[in-house]
Each structure stands twice: as C-alpha cells, then as structure tokens.
Amino acid sequence: MSENVLVLGNGQVKDILAGREKEVIDIIQRAYLLHHEGQSSLPHSVFLRFPGNDTDRIIGLPAYLGGEYGVAGMKWVSSFPGNIKKGVERASAAIFLNDMATGRVRAILEGSLISAQRTAASAALAGGCLHGDPAETKVGLVGCGVINGQILRFLRAVFPKLERVYLYDLDDGRMDAFIARNPYEGLTYEKCGGLPELFGKAKLAAFATTAGTPYVQCLDALTAEHTLLGISLRDLDPVIIQHSHNIVDDLDHVCREKTSIHLTYQKLGNADFVAGNIADAVKGTVPPRAAGKPTVYSPFGLGVLDVALSQFVYEKARAAGVGTVIEDFQP
16 A cells, blocks of 8 residues: 555646547546446535636535546646636646545646546547537537637547538637647638527537626527537527537536526426436437437536546556655655
C-alpha cells in the first residue's frame, strides 16, 4: 500500500491522452453503463457561487464508480467567463483520486483537459448513437471556445467523413481564432450569421456556450433530421425541449440548476418529455429518435466520467513513470 501522492500536470495529462479519442469514448460509454446498472455513488454536484456575482462559479463533483474501475474521487472545477477577455482559459480544475483501501488521496491531476475530453467524448458518443448517419459530412458548432474544439476532435473520430464545419458565436473574432486553433486537414470552415442559417446547413450541431438563460427559440428552423448536442445545457428554450425527443445522461442530475430540462419540467409539471438516458440509447432500450421531432441530448456532466477517465490517466502515468511523487503529503 503506497502512502505517496502522484501529481500530474496539464502537459503530462495531455501527452497521455493524445490520440486516444476512441479509447476515451469507450471509457465514457462504460462509465455510463455502470452508472445505469447501479454500480456507482453519485451525489448531486455542489455549486459554489458568490454574492453579487451571477456569472462565476466553482463546482464540486464527488463520485464513486465500481465495476472494473473501483475508484472514488472529486473534481473541483471553476468557471469564470470573464477570464476569456483576460486571455485566460474560462475553466480550470483539479481532480482528486482516493485510495479505496484507506480513503487517502493517492493522486491529484490537473483536470481541465480531463473535464473537457470527458465532455467531448460524451457528446461524440451521443452523436454516434443518436444521429443515425455515420457518413455525416457536416457539423454546426455554437460557441467557439475550448469545449467545442474538443467536441470537434472527438466527433471526427465518430464521423470520419466530416468535411465542413459551420460556426456561430456572438464574437466574430472568436470564430476566426477557433479556425486558427483547429487546422484539421480536409475540414472547411464557414462562419454563420445566425442560428437559423447554421441549422439550415447542418443537421448535427453542438452547443458549448456560457449562456445562463435560454436564447434559442427558432423551433421552425429545426426538422426531424436534426440532432442537437446541448452540452452547455442552458441554450434551448423550453418550447424546443418540449417539442423534441430528449435524451439525458441522468434525469435526477440534469433536472436542476435552471438547465433547459429543468425549466421545461417547471413549465410542464412533469418529465414526460424526456425519453430516456444515454445508457438506454446505447443499449437500445430507448429509441434514438422519434418521428417528426428533432433529437436533443442534454448531459449534466457526471462525476463518474471524471473519475473513470482520471483513473485511466493515473494508471498510464504510473506505468510510464510520469508525474511528481510527493512522499510526505500524508500525515
């Protein structure tokens, strides 16, 4: 039994995860299935907010995942949207893994990349499972930050024939910067002037914005062929959610904190508008689509994903002798 703590920085995590998109998607799918089977413990996320400040927050996501993982831990992730104007990343995170024999911390990982990749892998898993067209060549991205950059990376692993990316962001400069940061061979980018235009050109679209309240109301621009990956959770007006085929990651978790799912639940007084969760869709016990309706995926972001992927990174790091070992951390 080791009393040491292994610390992994962003660069080390990045090196371990490089080129492993399909492996990460498999890890995320397995985590969802284990959670669905009851082999997890997943309290609600804790939101730390600040008086007089409606934009900044820090979230704690504790989780235990059983099965072949047998891992417990917590992600402590901040979202300070004002950082963007300062030239600093909006989100930062640390992930703590605990030894299941003693409960002691055994690893501390820089968590922003793990958080971004587990989010992107969830989006790509849902895209592949729900969209129904593995030969899809077009995708729309709403919000041109780090998360949609990762989502694009993972969608390319699921939809290898992607060739055109439609972008929409309130800041034209962010669209230009996104294109410069993601120079994939074979991809052509096009900036859109609004969401109806983007929906008209792409049937698969991912939302990764900092929106705090819903602003998308153009239901008439959507068709039964559309698949919306609502990763940022608060973009879509309840009128769209109400008239869509809705898949979530965990209804109990996503139906809170003023998400679009939560607001629709408050409007209707029930959750009958939710067809099921992503594990149901993966297993085929819930249909991925419904006649005459667009499909919307709304993942709250579960801590079991973070600890599963962190465990993978931790094991790879130990095998490769990577990281900084702190020998006197424990009492």
